[in-house]
Amino acid sequence: MSRYAVALTAVFTILITFAEAAFKAQAKNNVAVYWGHGPYQARLVETCKNPNVDVVIVGFVNVFPDQGKGGWPGTDFGNACGAATYKTKNNIQTQLLSSCPDIGPDITACQTTYGKKVLLSLGGDYPTNYFIGSDQGAVSFANFLWGAFGPITDKWTADKGPRPFGTAVVDGFDFDIESEISKAPTFKGKPVNNYKVRGYVKMIQTLKQKLYPTDKTKQYYISGSPQCLVPDDHFAKAVQTAWFDWLFIQFYNTPLCSARAGVNYIEGASSIDISYTKWSQVPFFNKKAKIYIGIPGSSMASKSLDYYLPPLEADLLIRKYYSDSKFGGIMLWEATYAMSNVVCGKNYPTWIKKLLAAAETKTYINTTTDDCPSPKVKCGTCPPNPVSTDGRCGPNFGTTCSGSTFGPCCR
Numbered sequence: 001m002s003r004y005a006v007a008l009t010a011v012f013t014i015l016i017t018f019a020e021a022a023f024k025a026q027a028k029n030n031v032a033v034y035w036g037h038g039p040y041q042a043r044l045v046e047t048c049k050n051p052n053v054d055v056v057i058v059g060f061v062n063v064f065p066d067q068g069k070g071g072w073p074g075t076d077f078g079n080a081c082g083a084a085t086y087k088t089k090n091n092i093q094t095q096l097l098s099s100c101p102d103i104g105p106d107i108t109a110c111q112t113t114y115g116k117k118v119l120l121s122l123g124g125d126y127p128t129n130y131f132i133g134s135d136q137g138a139v140s141f142a143n144f145l146w147g148a149f150g151p152i153t154d155k156w157t158a159d160k161g162p163r164p165f166g167t168a169v170v171d172g173f174d175f176d177i178e179s180e181i182s183k184a185p186t187f188k189g190k191p192v193n194n195y196k197v198r199g200y201v202k203m204i205q206t207l208k209q210k211l212y213p214t215d216k217t218k219q220y221y222i223s224g225s226p227q228c229l230v231p232d233d234h235f236a237k238a239v240q241t242a243w244f245d246w247l248f249i250q251f252y253n254t255p256l257c258s259a260r261a262g263v264n265y266i267e268g269a270s271s272i273d274i275s276y277t278k279w280s281q282v283p284f285f286n287k288k289a290k291i292y293i294g295i296p297g298s299s300m301a302s303k304s305l306d307y308y309l310p311p312l313e314a315d316l317l318i319r320k321y322y323s324d325s326k327f328g329g330i331m332l333w334e335a336t337y338a339m340s341n342v343v344c345g346k347n348y349p350t351w352i353k354k355l356l357a358a359a360e361t362k363t364y365i366n367t368t369t370d371d372c373p374s375p376k377v378k379c380g381t382c383p384p385n386p387v388s389t390d391g392r393c394g395p396n397f398g399t400t401c402s403g404s405t406f407g408p409c410c411r
Contacts, residue, residue, distance in 0.1 A: 022115045023054060025221065025245060025290075028322060029356035030054040030329035031349055032248055032292055034121070036077045038336020043102050044080070047335040048110035048118075052353035055117045056110060056335070057174045057223070057248070058103070060124035063095045065141050066133040066187060070094045073144065075164065076124075077103060086162045096148075096162060104165035111171070119223060120149050121174035128180040132199025133187030141199075142206040145173060151215045172221035173207060174248070175200060177234040196234045204242040221245040225294070225331075228257035230278040243286050248331035249279055250294045252307040259295045260306055263313045266320065274317070280326045290328025293317060297338025297348050311343060311351045312367040315358075322359040329356060344372040 024030075032055035035047050047056055063074025070088040074095025075081075082099035110116040122145075123130065132138050147156040148163060149170050156163075177200065184191045192198060204222055212220040223246040224239065226232040239247065251259040251274055262274025279291055299308040309317070314330070321327050330352045332338045341348040351367075358365050 023117055025219070026288060026328075027054075028290075028327050028329060029353070029360055030290075030292070031353050031356070032057060032246070032329065032331040033297070033335045033338060033349060034059055034331075034333050035335040036060060036080065036121075037124075038078065038334050041078055041080070041336045042339075044106035044118075045102075045109050045114075047339065048106070048114040048116045050339065050347070050349055051114075052349045053116065054329070055119065055246075057119045057121045057176075057225075058107075058170070059121035059174075059176065061120065061122045061145070062124045062127065062130065064122075064130040064132060065144065066137055067130060068095050072096050072162075073141065086164075089160075097164060098162065100164055104168035107165055107168040107170065117171040117221065119172045119174045119221065120145070120170045121176050121225070123176040123178055123225075125176075125178045128178055129185070130179050131181070131185055131187075131192060131195035132203065133192060135199060135202040138199035138203035139206050142203045142211060146207070146211045150211065150220075151217070171218070172223065172245075174223040174225060175204070175235075175238075176225040178227070179234070197237055200234075200238050201242045204238065204244075208243045223248055225250060228252075228254050228275045228279075230257070230275050230282065239282060239284050239289070241285055244284065244289050245286065246290050246292060246328055247279070247284075248292045248294050249276075250333070251276070252294065252296050252302045252333070253304075258307060259293060259309055259317055262317050262320075263309060266316050276317075276321055276324075280324055284326075289326065291324075291326045292329050292331040293321065293327075294331035294333065297332040297334055297336075298341035301333055301337035310367075310369065311355065312369070314352060315355045315367050318355050318359050322356075344369050 031053050033047060033053050034057045035044055036059040044056065044058065047053060058077065060076055061073050062076050065071050065073050068074050070092035072088060072094040075097045077097065077100060080100055080103055081097040084099040086094050086096045086098045088094060107118045110118050132141065147153065147161045149165060151169050152167060179196055181195060184193045185195055186192065208222060222244055224235055224244050225248040226235040228249055228251045251257065255261060256272060257275035259274055261270060261272045262276065264270035265273040276291070276293065295314065296302040296308045299305045302308065332349060332352065338348045343351060354365055
């Protein structure tokens with residue numbers, strides 16, 4: 001290694017050390033945001049510029065090696081990548097995207113300039129036919145991800161392994177496992193009836209116990225994103241037998257355990273409550289694992305408008321559960337919706353961060369938004385976009401609300 005390279009490595013190590021010092025993994029007021037699948041999404045670094053975001057989860061690795069072409073995983077990061085993919089040594093075209101020019105530099109900027117933790121998420125809600133066929137496959141998958149997205153190693157470089165994000169190194173991996181297959185898949189001619197759980201514990205153990213310790217320059221994390229029902233079909237075993245630093249629980253899209261149910265319960269409008277307490281009582285393998293209450297970043301970010309919580313309602317849940325020892329903060333799905341959701345001059349992540357800070361100091365902030373002035377927009381300046389049919393408008397959606405029933409102009 002050249003003297004210049006050594007010096008450059010030292011500089012990056014110092015920068016990462018400062019970022020580590022600022023970020024507190026065990027804090028109770030962290031805000032985590034998913035990025036990668038927003039409509040007309042901005043670059044990753046734009047999310048990281050928001051000082052009220054602490055963790056960004058980039059999604060998704062949504063094709064697993066046992067289903068992927070050439071035995072490789074596949075990825076999908078929305079508009080952040082071109083269509084080009086890597087080829088294996090045997091010249092098989094894979095589904096691993098090779099042209100994502102901004103993600104790598106943005107990850108580095110997020111970490112060194114803005115002090116964010118950036119995780120790479122596996123799974124997602126489309127497609128849902130992914131699974132791990134065996135423990136051996138789980139180990140191979142973990143090694144592939146570590147080589148492709150972890151620290152650069154001489155062996156991986158010598159083998160000409162793919163580096164989709166270049167020299168950027170993620171801070172860990174997130175498991176957003178939502179596989180749903182109508183008929184049990186087969187692996188080597190045998191049905192995989194336990195496809196929802198097979199291999200994940202082994203994969204996490206490989207990352208945490210074998211691979212993470214090989215890089216002493218920084219801390220690496222593992223997170224999961226279960227549905228809110230307890231027990232969760234995919235995570236019931238994993239959270240009790242494998243290491244998770246954070247659980248970004250999706251308290252939306254499932255009425256029987258959602259954040260909306262929790263608000264209605266607090267207000268006496270329903271006998272059904274959010275399942276936070278049930279999750280808090282689960283005997284996690286990592287006794288210090290933190291639970292994040294996952295909620296939509298706007299009314300358009302989930303399957304139903306009803307799952308969105310305005311600041312006043314989000315405050316109710318935050319204050320109720322902030323004192324719980326396992327509470328770690330709020331997770332938002334997803335960045336584009338959350339950043340575009342401006343309430344009284346503040347975007348939604350800013351509101352959430354302020355509410356968490358107020359809960360910490362046991363103070364209150366005004367969450368009444370009824371008297372907020374409407375944005376002054378001259379309709380004559382709106383671009384000639386088609387009228388919105390669902391209430392989503394503005395530059396992120398290429399539509400205007402002018403002339404619709406959803407509000408004024410192009411917002």
